[in-house]
Amino acid sequence: MQDIDLLVQPRWLIPVQPEGLVLEHHAMAVRDGRIVAVLPADEAVRQYRPAQSVELPDHALLPGFVNLHTHAAMSLMRGLADDLPLMRWLNEHIWPAEAAAVSEAYVADGTRLACAEFIRSGQTCFNDMYFFPETAADVINETGMRAGLGLIVIDFPTVYASDADDYLHKALAAHDRLKGAPHIHPVLAPHGPYTVSDAPLRKLRAYANELGLPIHMHVHETADEVQGQLAATGQRPLERLEALDLLDSDFIAVHMTQLTDDEIARVARYGMHVAHCPQSNLKLASGFCPVAKLLDAGVNVGIGTDGAASNNDLDLLDEMRTAAMLAKAVAGQPSAVAAPRALTMATMGGARALGIADEIGSLEAGKAADFIAIDLSDISTQPVYNPIAQIVYSAARHQITDTFVGGRALMRRRQLLTVDGDAAVASAARWQETLRTFMAHDRRDTA
Template sequence: MSDRTPDACDLLIEAGFVVPVVPHAVVLENHAVAVTDGKIVAVLPVGEARERFRPKQVVARPDAALIPGLVNTHAHNPMTLLRGVADDLPLKVWLQQHIWPIEAAVIGPDFVSDGITLAIAEMLRGGTTCVNENYFFPDVQAATYKRHGFRARVGLPVIDFPTAWAKSDDEYFERAGEVHDQWRDDALIATAFAPHAPYTVNDANFERVRMLADQLDLPVHLHLHETAQEVQQSQEQYGQRPIARLDRLGLFNDRLIAVHMTQLTEAEIHLCAERGVSVVHCPESNLKLASGFCPACALERAGVTLAIGTDGCASNNDLDMFSETRTAALLAKAVAQDAAALDAATSLRAATLGGAKAIGFDHLVGSIEPGKQADLACVDLSALETQPLHHVVSQLVYATGRQQVTDVWIAGQSKLAQCELVDIDMAGVIANARQWRERIVAIRTT
């Protein structure tokens, strides 16, 4: 025993396995993570931790893996309230004939707040602690995420037609500036410009986005090269593929968070790497809408920051990052025709540190390292479905279900404890979702 006086800490999490993500592919057996003031202060063997620290609280999970909280790098979370309203349709029909008309009738602050609250509950139960959000009413989004202590980068929407959020180009940008100013110094919430897509944003608005993103040091979160039709339309209208058009407008750079990217040439893949563009892979949504296949392995091997997102519940239909990561890994192998493509450790990194890096949060979250925020998830691996346990990271990616998440913390604050949500009334959230279903059904039948 050491004669040293133990250091005080707020929380000591002891786990059978700690998967820090940095270093890559490492698993630390029988390790503990010490947390003080919401930050990780040490990662060390359990025995040493018990000697070194005098924690206010100890959480012991000897059969669990402790991982960084998952980062959902592309979501439209108010759309949880549209889960299942229009399935088995191609993107253009799904969007223009179903989703947009319903949204036009229901979008407002209450819809956004209630949809995000439902999404937060679902994400926490699945080990997700951070989201890159893209929807209307970003002021309400930010306030809702903040109220629940959930980490988010909230998109400031720009689109070429009037919506319930803004009626003109100038109003989109004015309101974006107001929301950014309100949240610019917040510990949990940040903003990004979110021009919808190349087919819904004109050159002048893209140039305005680029200028303001540079001035305010903000990322740009954009659907890009999602379908072959988008690429064809751009060539007909602008004489260029969308990436070439964005490059001409000065937007294809290290601020860009490019979502979907299912239609890429080899030259475009290398340009992504050269310019520092981050790519968000949403495999299940792309599969469901038959949009195409993101060449995730080729992007990753070229050195592109690869992240994973669920997209919205209207096109997925869940916010399950374990399922999404498994699908990303399996699909990458089929697309690359290489069984070694996007291995388990690389896939887990994309779902954690890759997402954090894409949205500019990698100095805060995405790995279990001293100095970072304690955004963490405990995953029980003792279940029959994850036995025998030959390889922890392999089991996390290929065999684990989100129902095995037992505990979640954001900035050291407990959000899920022994599978129970903390400070969220789950019965109330479900009852509220059912009320929205009745409203939406009534709209569709009138």
């Protein structure tokens, strides 16, 4: 018998690759944080001697969800300004609040609160875009999660940097500090076409090529963005980015609600990736990403929650359901984005976009043991005819009982093990008072 660290025995094992496959009464063997084998449970018991066994008789085991777009620290602004269009939401509420409150301490506490929610929602990896990325990295390492860490670039001054060159300098310094960290994957993160000018975007392309980093950017988020770029540059955003040589197979375009058929073909031709954030787009009335058309064109699509300030939660399981349902309505086809494809988007889609699909996104021998367990014995998911469909269309995040990253338990039986949830909530309450005070002063100043 071979000694291993962990043997997991669920009722159903869903490897995601091949898409739609469900294995019953199989087990997964883990050693040194990696998957050794996926095999029938009776064979596993004969072949392996585990230091720890996890038996999950009512559960489905699947890869951890990969949240392809979020702003983790903005969890502290959840519910701060609701029911507003994007630019009014940003200009009148979010950006002024950030100027008043954001600091390294704010980012640490906000990221910690988000990580607690991510873990409880079955997310093992997230792709972030926010200020003070090195501070966020410290928290991510502390919690044991995996992340694509955005090195943000904007033209205008914030509490983090003074101008585009300062952002770029800090991005490179953060990359140098973080490269080689096992769970941190730096990503260049220009905010959007309307907040970053041509010169820094050209520099970002050169850095991406030199350092081998993805680029993560809001693109074609709203009709106003597209019209604004046309008025300012004479080009639609994608057309401008193409002229700047920014588009390539390392580019992750977020939202993409305003696309022509020619633009979809362009996205496919460059091998770009799309981060689809359906609930944020719905809440801000930004539009509908043509997911089915993108998939039909061969484009890789992942799913993101966006930040809790615009969603207002970080529940990727629920986001996956919304993505599947909305795609059917937009395409006018009930077969568009079937349940297995939605699950692929929520796992392998994000992993491919971040360039780490050889490491995470599916349960296969040799990959990191990043996985979650969902209890399907709940009344709301009985009876179980098809576990994948049940997860996509019926399950809720309270049914996610276990979250592991690299073979390490971050949550067992719904108990957080690497984040103090009570302390995170207490910190959120303190920041709420800070923001409430700012908002009260701001209302008096503008009255």
